[in-house]
Amino acid sequence: MNIVILAAGTGKRMRSALPKVLHPLAGRPLLSHVLEVARTLNPTRLVVVVGHGADQVQKAVGAPDVQFAVQEQQLGTGHAVLQALPLLDPTVSTLILYGDVPLTRASTLKRLADTAGQRYGVLTVTLDDPTGYGRIVRDAMGRVQRIVEQKDANADQQKITEINTGIVITPTSQLREWLASLKNDNVQGEFYLTDVVERALEAGVDVVTSQPDEEWETLGVNSKQQLAELERIHQGNVAEALLVAGVTLLDPARIDVRGTLTCGRDVSIDVNCVFEGAVTLADNVTIGPNCVIRDASIGAGTRVDAFTHIEGGTTGANVVLGPYARLRPGAVLGDEAHVGNFVEVKNAVLGRGSKANHLSYIGDSDVGARVNIGAGTITCNYDGANKLRTVIEDDVFVGSDTQLVAPVRVARGTTIAAGTTVWKDIVEENQLVMNEKTQISKSGYVRPVKKKA
Ligand code: UD1
Ligand code: CA
Numbered sequence: 001m002n003i004v005i006l007a008a009g010t011g012k013r014m015r016s017a018l019p020k021v022l023h024p025l026a027g028r029p030l031l032s033h034v035l036e037v038a039r040t041l042n043p044t045r046l047v048v049v050v051g052h053g054a055d056q057v058q059k060a061v062g063a064p065d066v067q068f069a070v071q072e073q074q075l076g077t078g079h080a081v082l083q084a085l086p087l088l089d090p091t092v093s094t095l096i097l098y099g100d101v102p103l104t105r106a107s108t109l110k111r112l113a114d115t116a117g118q119r120y121g122v123l124t125v126t127l128d129d130p131t132g133y134g135r136i137v138r139d140a141m142g143r144v145q146r147i148v149e150q151k152d153a154n155a156d157q158q159k160i161t162e163i164n165t166g167i168v169i170t171p172t173s174q175l176r177e178w179l180a181s182l183k184n185d186n187v188q189g190e191f192y193l194t195d196v197v198e199r200a201l202e203a204g205v206d207v208v209t210s211q212p213d214e215e216w217e218t219l220g221v222n223s224k225q226q227l228a229e230l231e232r233i234h235q236g237n238v239a240e241a242l243l244v245a246g247v248t249l250l251d252p253a254r255i256d257v258r259g260t261l262t263c264g265r266d267v268s269i270d271v272n273c274v275f276e277g278a279v280t281l282a283d284n285v286t287i288g289p290n291c292v293i294r295d296a297s298i299g300a301g302t303r304v305d306a307f308t309h310i311e312g313g314t315t316g317a318n319v320v321l322g323p324y325a326r327l328r329p330g331a332v333l334g335d336e337a338h339v340g341n342f343v344e345v346k347n348a349v350l351g352r353g354s355k356a357n358h359l360s361y362i363g364d365s366d367v368g369a370r371v372n373i374g375a376g377t378i379t380c381n382y383d384g385a386n387k388l389r390t391v392i393e394d395d396v397f398v399g400s401d402t403q404l405v406a407p408v409r410v411a412r413g414t415t416i417a418a419g420t421t422v423w424k425d426i427v428e429e430n431q432l433v434m435n436e437k438t439q440i441s442k443s444g445y446v447r448p449v450k451k452k453a
Contacts, residue, residue: 004088008074376402
């Protein structure tokens, strides 16, 4: 099938400079969600109709499998589809989706396509309050006759509760003729796609309907309120899927996944965690409250304590991270490593069982196994122009408040005394290293007192 996604509208009620379909839901543009579900249907052609912010939209979602049709003026949904027509394969049906309706499931769209076959299919739902939507007008036999817009509907028609979701599938060969014959003699002065229903019937093409599994699949975004509402629905669905997969969520209403979160068995996630990008949590991982974890792979049995922030990194098994730890891209922690509070690790490898438990910066470093990094240790990795590497071999003990001025290498088994500045390579193994410093004591010292004004 062809798929056309309408995305030319302004989105005035978003009150934003950003085109409506680029507003993020779960961290990605609304339109990306629609493209994702569209792709699962393997369309022969995938066309997005753009108008407002066309350049921005094309830049944001452009891909080799997507073609764009520009609708200069928004003269109605029928007019929008007409712009896409030259790009479509006339021998297969065309499914029409909306760039601002992000949560429709593939199963619902497949059912619509299967129900319709070569006929004209409309996805409809029955709402307690149908206000604002186009109504499905049926004859005494229950056959669809037409769709009438809210603004054009008479009092009887306004009582109809079955509405047009907007999503339709249509034979393509006659579509040009049908769209070209549309008139805009309606209250809104627009060329309505909904009027194609009557054209199809006149041409002897049956019009059939199917329904989505869930009402929220057809909800669109016109305002920030609706965007927030859909975000919650989406996050609720993600949480539900995690629970079904056996993940423990201490509160399914307090987790946000903006990307893909893949979990092993017996994973537990405490409240208010945000997962971004691609995150994998292996078996028996425990995530404490208020963690932000992006693009990371966390090894089995690892414990990530509260307020830990990961912007890219990999941990082995049984690592302990946090509370208040920070991993940045290129952080690789070996099995049983510990990275504690206010420790930042960037582009650095920490070997098996190595520990940096308090207040340290480990950047551009290769740290071996069983290394103990004392509180307040800093790798001075930047000379103002270049990033330089620090190498700390196995079984080194780094005393508190040590500075390692890169590039520098510390041989296996070295013990560095507290408060040492290491700026020369330590080549011989198992030495004690310290700086020459003298401790001076002066007797009878009098502290300054605050001067009176
Ligand atoms: C449309 C349907 C209505 C249905 C409702 C469901 C028509 C005439 N009416 O009404 O029956 O109940 O959706 O939400 O189709 N767009 C363009 N170019 C245009 C006009 C619209 O790309 O010239 C896009 C908009 O960006 C939007 C979508 O099409 O994403 C729907 O357009 P909108 O004007 O909001 O239609 P509704 O009045 O909601
Ligand atoms: Ca609308």
